Amino acid sequence: MDISARTDYAVRAMLALAAAEGEGPVSVDALARAQGLPGKFLEAVVADLRVAGLVQSRRGAHGGYALARPAAEIVVGEVFRAVSGPLAEVRGLRPQDTSYTGVAEHLPALWVAVRSSLRDVLDRTTLADLLAGDLPAHVRDLLEQPEAWVNR
Numbered sequence: 001m002d003i004s005a006r007t008d009y010a011v012r013a014m015l016a017l018a019a020a021e022g023e024g025p026v027s028v029d030a031l032a033r034a035q036g037l038p039g040k041f042l043e044a045v046v047a048d049l050r051v052a053g054l055v056q057s058r059r060g061a062h063g064g065y066a067l068a069r070p071a072a073e074i075v076v077g078e079v080f081r082a083v084s085g086p087l088a089e090v091r092g093l094r095p096q097d098t099s100y101t102g103v104a105e106h107l108p109a110l111w112v113a114v115r116s117s118l119r120d121v122l123d124r125t126t127l128a129d130l131l132a133g134d135l136p137a138h139v140r141d142l143l144e145q146p147e148a149w150v151n152r
Contacts, residue, residue, distance in 0.1 A: 001118070009037050010045045010083040011076060011130075017055060018071035018127040025057070025064030045083055052082035071131060077122035087122065088115035 012035045020026050028046055032039040046065055049055045054074060055065045067074065080087060088111065090098045095111035124136050135143070142148060 007080055007084045010079050014079050015131055017067050018131050025066045027064040048083045071127035074127045075123050076125050087118045
């Protein structure tokens, strides 16, 4: 799985907004400085998050962005989808929409399983979980597997 810079920046910005929850809006410049991100690129990312209803904006001298819902109610998968589209696609198709013949005929089932495993982690981990470092038990179990941290 390739996690794009756009997705990485979006999750990092959302975590910064979660950390500032209740303190008022945060400017894109402040978000960019806090995470060492390119401001212009982050502006476009935050615009996508706003369109997806994950952040709210306020104009003016004291304007900026804030989470649209509490961090405990926003799962990381929503952030992925807001800036990058579906979690899993195969040549632009949803996994269940792929079709193969011959030796590859069962491949769609594997693609669907891959998507399901992504959902199991990303759609069950909230921004609050991630911010606190208190990942769900099933995610911690994955991290404790001996090969989880080993490149292949």
